[in-house]
Amino acid sequence: MSEQRKKSLPKRNEIDLKYKWDLEAIYANDQDWEHDFKKAKDLADQLKKYEGKLENSPQDLLHVLKLSDQVSELVGRIFVYARMRKDEDNTNAKYQALADRANSLSIEVNSASSYIVPEILAISTETLKKYIQEEKGLQLYQQYLDEIIRMKPHVLSTEEEKLLAQVGEVAQAPDNIFGMLNNADIKFPTIKDENGEEVELTKGRYIQFMESADRRVRKDAFTALYQTYGNLKNTFAATLNANVKKNVFYAKVRKYPSALVASLDDDNVSQEVYDNLIATVHKNMDLMYRYVKLRKKLLGMDELHMYDLYTPIVKDVKIHVPYEKAQEIVIKGLEPLGKDYLTQLQKGFESRWIDVYENQGKTSGAYSWGAYGTHPYILLNYQNNVNDMFTLAHELGHSMHSFYSHANQPYVYSHYKIFVAEVASTLNEALLMNYLLKTTTDKNEKLYYLNHYLEQFRATVYRQTMFAEFEKMIHEKVESGEALTPELLNQMYHELNMKYYGPEMVVDDLIDLEWARIPHFYMNFYVYKYATGFSAAISLSQQILEEGQPAVDRYLTFLKSGSSDYPVNLLKKAGVDMNTPEPVQKALDVFKEILDQMEALLAEK
Template sequence: MPTREEMDQEYCWKLEDIFETDELWMDSCTELEKGIEEFRELKGELSRGPEQMYQVLCKSDELQKRLESIYVYANQKYHQDTGNQRYQEMSGKAADLSVRLSDALSFVEPEILSVEDRVLEQWLADFEPLGGYRRYLEEEMRLKPHILSEEMEGVLARAGELGNSPQQIFMAFNNADIDFGTILDENDEEAVLTHGRYVTFMESRDRRVRKEAFQKLYETYGKHKNMLAATFAANLKQARFFASLRRYPSTLEAALDGGNIPVTVYHRLIEAVHDSLPAMYDYVALRKRLLKLDELHMYDVYVPMIERPEKEISFSEAREIVKSGLQVLGEDYTALLEEGFENGWIDVYENQGKRSGAYSWGAYGTHPYVLLNYSGNLNSVFTLAHEMGHAIHSYYSDHAQPYAYAGYRIFVAEVASTCNEALLIHYLLEQASGQEERAHLINYFLDQFKGTLFRQTMFAEFEQKAHEMLAESGSVSAQGLCELYYGLNQKYFGPDMVSDPEIALEWSRIPHFYTPFYVYQYATGFSAAIAISSKILRGEPGIVEKYKEFLSGGSSRDPIDLLKICGVDMTSKEPVAEALRVFAEYVGELDGMFRKF
């Protein structure tokens, strides 16, 4: 595994587009510290009149934009090498500045809410520039029952650092400290087991390799299960603490209320997936038959069902495949893809200490960034399409919206990325050279459904029950979490799957659980994306333009209303049910093809 210093810069992101040097980053930190102290002096100004309110809100945006650049730069430096002490410290400083700014801004909401609704409406009518903050102010009024006194808001802001601690502890352990050791690869050669390589090993045709990687990984987590349970329990408690103080009945309602998402959307997702579990069981039975196994184990879940030699796909080839697959979105979209490929948006390959997985992130005023751990297979190609979907979504919203509305809500965050994947799989299916290749691609698409719609819904149900467990008993244990997770795994995979004891520990390695009630949106986003991509592929008049309007919306409307631009209503069960019908149809097609072979 190469060190960061040994990486080819052609495949590394250009963080100098945010700050040319670490020294300039430090200068910006100093300026922000000064700005924070100056902002504290504006206390009392917001409620004096419309012009004063406008000036304070503008200053608040200015400080938050500066913090965003500082925070993103420091953390992406840290993520490219989590063992680097300098960037650990910079990340810590950025977190401290975030808490200090939150504390300084803590008087803003209470002062806004001290203005009577009728007076605020008159101010908006009298002073046109303030109208740019209309939606923000209306959202503040909607959330008024959950905004506390100025003193309490200050306390909560200062408590933010404590609230982030469980996630920071987990990230440090999971990315820098944990050591899985080595296994013997397909050539009986010793190979280091890492997060990135685990995924590759689990797709190996050699069942011994899959089993050894699976057991070695969970053996390692098992040695730390009590520490990980304590860390996760602390995360559950911090979520309950903040939800309770903000007068929410539950952590679920607190998490969804920021985007004005009805909790029924969460419950209907789980119900719709429960209704379609027979299709999942058919898929599991099909996988067992196609792999010709007497028993299907959890380490058999990711290997392709169709035995087809998968050639190494270079990153340059992946770029061209993605561009071709997304041409249906128009020349302006593919031009943005090319700009990202050529101009340092992407950090491509794994190196020692690099954060696992993949994500897109960035700061307002500069282009977005994508972190990959590209491994040269078909899944890596789809990951590239997925993360560039996030990045271009951010690009559209940043360029169409002012800072106050540029950041889109988490609920719609997975729509653009998954829509890219759906369009790409359709393109590849059309290009398939024969039945075997088509079967291979259907296998891949079914695995996306399994991993995104079914698996993430299982995660969502686990989260809900874990938070309820804490609320009911006041504590959670490693044993309790393992039993809960194991039971759900059995329920979602059904009778043809052997739920190995090790899988009970899977909850302990999922980073997204440290952002409470995030993962369900992968499933709802996947469903919405299937609906939108189907409209695009059918050539529905105006849908591409409507889709780009959606991408440009940021948070200028509620997420539910943004999706309605494209004719998708997530308050109904239909988008999820339709996606699950597509899944069942493809299971049936692949089953029919298998019976012909």
Template sequence: MAEKKIVPLRADVKPELTWDLTLVFKTEQDFEHAFAKVKEKAADFQQYQGTLQTGAAALLQAVKSLLAIDRQAEKVYVYASMKNDQDTTDSYYHGLFSRVQALIAQISGQCAWFKPEVLALGSKKLATYYQAEPGLQEYRQFLADMMRFKEHTLEPAQEELLASMSDILETPANIFSVLDDADLQFEDVIDSNGSRVELTDSTYNQLIQSPDRSVRQQAFTKLYQVYHQFARTFAQTLGSHVHIQNFDAQTRNYANARQAALNQNNIPETVYDSLVTAVHQHADLLQRYVALRQRTLGLEDLAMYDLYTPLTGKPELSYSFENAKKIALQALAVLGKDYVEQVQEAFDNRYIDVIHNKGKRGGAYSGGAYDTPPYILLNWNDDLDSLYTLVHEMGHSMHSQFTKHNQPYQYGDYSIFVAEIASTTNENLLTAYLLEHETDPQVRAYVLNYYLDGFKGTVYRQTQFAEFEQWLHETDGLGQPLTAEQMSAKYLQLNQQYYGKTVGKTPQIADEWTRIPHFYYDFYVYQYATGFAAATTLANNILDDDPKHTADYLNYLKAGSSDYPIEIMRRAGVDMTTENYLESAFQVFEERLTELEKLL
């Protein structure tokens, strides 16, 4: 039998394929110095407590001090979390990250008095402060956003208590992360060549796309066999997290946890409901796509593990990381010279951690702070999905770069709601580029198939997640226990509703909820779907050769948190309080589905 493919140890990965975290701190001593410094500054911040009523100058000084603490704490957090993510089996960096999490909780407690004291000033007194101290003007949106939470803010002592417990309240998510990334072990999969492939979260994503049905069935079955074994543990962990979120929402006078989560970015709950309604109305398109899969693959019975393999078989499309970088630069050239130069900087300066190694966190993300590079974590597989992931995460990183280069620190980040729009706009631009330059019918069919799969996974699947997440919170809110059996039964029912009663009933998929980290992100997932739909409109605008549309898009990237997300997107050309952008997205999906049907 052929030799087993081994996942390398971190120490065996070539340095040029790893991110360079010395750009954050050159040495561990530098990190420790910064750690001690921010701890000291947070303790000193309490000197301002009780002074905000004395005048505008005191408020200005306190705001500046608070933001300086946040800025330094972010940098410390980024370093420790990324060191931990690159190898979760490294006990030293796992301990380092735990120390930072405890520090953040301590800082939160020490600074918790600030928000209630600002709210106690009231809008009228704050208005007089703006008149008296011109320096406060640059923090006006920052303070106005804080004032929105007046009815949801507790007394200073209560806020301090809750803030100091933040690391404890994150325990369920931390347990899930360790269990999912470091502790679960799966049986090897025998690939089409007879080689033994170590099954991990990263290799699973590649194996499930195999044209060999036995390979993808093995990967699917062996993966979910282990998750099912630990389903009760995952149910306890996720149920605890949901209960914490409901408790926090109730404590802060919200109607429910969803309202609390969406209010963080001033998003109306109708945006969430409109998404679910629109997806239900277009479920027939998803099931039409599923039916096309079954016909094309020539299968009597289509299972969930058949939904990821390319319909036409994989053409000779393999992307080394070097080749993918060139394609990314070409596809994103429509965004202008400055954008491309920023992407090139990321490629040239080791901002990207490329390949999978033992213990490395699965998946991909863009991360960093105001004073660090916009790093990207990947788990590269030399396939089209890796190319799309690179372009997707680069969208996040460029969003961060343009924001940091155009906004002061207090507005130098952006809300989760708009974050996924930048990344999925890049994906749409890549799809348009590939369809423009590929004339081979098989390759075009593959790209169309890839787009439809992406739409399925982003709009349909994430909305399914959103429905399940809402059910979790509603069930817990009614005082009903969240058992593994109940969770799996509900998840399977939703799966059948989306994919049809035949395909959707694949039994193992009932346990998919056990392996979704985003359920610990508090009503995050719906934003993937709304972001993808908005990105469809923006990408079409960018490609219509009207310079104003591209300029509007770049201004959105530069806006950071200088205004509320809904307003930023409206200026960019998408009104997300209406359903028009959702209908546009489904129209594109149907057009490309029709084109694929004709090609096949």
């Protein structure tokens, strides 16, 4: 962003009210916030008084669970309001302070309630079942208590758990060291931009350079970035090795057969889901090879390199989408979801769920958030382009998921799991894309949308699955007693790129170092959820378009379910069984259809 553009950004008070979110729906004023802040501290003090008493009676257990929900719900509201006020303008000292206080309160309440799960675990399973039978109010917490009982074989003695908790801060060291190295200490050289001017390479600018039409710029940025990582490869390898060893240590201590199984067990997901994803993507590598070949042809290159993956292949298409127009298009695109969904969506637009435009000090990017008992909120920095229209549809998916979950579930089950978090958002994007492809008459625009869709598949299904496979491999290496040296990591990563991109791609040696810059490798088998969530969403969107109301009804039931059941079970009721390869295969069938359409359209030109 140029200095001139920075200066031209409006101040917060210069933005029209209709484009600002309505945080007064959470708290009418800051005094009301202060009132609840004090109330939450009082409730936290009450909660502490029950420590050591949960085994006394089913009534005491129920009272504590209700009290814990009450204080957690209140703290959620306090935290969301303060943080979103800060996000409006991060230079506002008043809301910096409120956000800091809310964070401290959250830590205080977590500490006050930390005895609850260990004390429930100390109650015998038979006694706990008896309590549920005797006290009808506990039946609401059946799923919550079942989950605690399910995890019991992997919970250690009280003293051992205390010891592990004390080790927790030390265990964060690999992630913290990587973060400091990757975000603070690493410095990249300058390169010459398209105008021949020296510009310092940063991680933020890297993607912009990768999208450049000037191949020399792309190559220089690629080389500069990965040579810099290469200079630190021994440190990055040692950090990643330590992080994997930490995961393996915790898995062994908690009596799991592997780090992968331990990680998946948090969501009660079987390893079959993970393995099916990788195996199904492997079976469909020919489609990625076709796309790589098409990209190479459209870019008119003799050789396609890794630095040619992000530059647009459909040139000179500029689609202007003002915000009000984006609202209209999104509503039309989401019509297959039915009247109730659209009515609530329209209410969201009219009730100021959304903070639309950029202003000085506003948090960048986009998100959907909110507190139980209030409507959801969306932060945007809308720029009148196609990407931001899709971002609007995406965030509305999250918000509608939260809206339906909060409206239909008690607080304890109102928050959906990360495993299903991207389903509703990606499904909205898929329906919007289907609408645009059906209604767009301009061939270049249609090619642009088709390529946009293909890139989503490449980045979210193929690339994230490659990451997931790499994670599985490095953990298996450590579990079998091997050390993750830079040479071994480079070799494994090179072979994976060869496998995933195929014979038409020149896999440059420098890409072997990409493992060194991926923060998700410190998030313990997280990336596969992007690919499974995307696949589930595409599969469900196809069912909605083909079946109509029965599929819509199943989907809305899923949105209303929160975390009242395990995520794989909820998706199965909606119509996708992630324990089988079918949803991933159906998604990749759509990838094939998009490829076919694009190749056919190009043949007509």
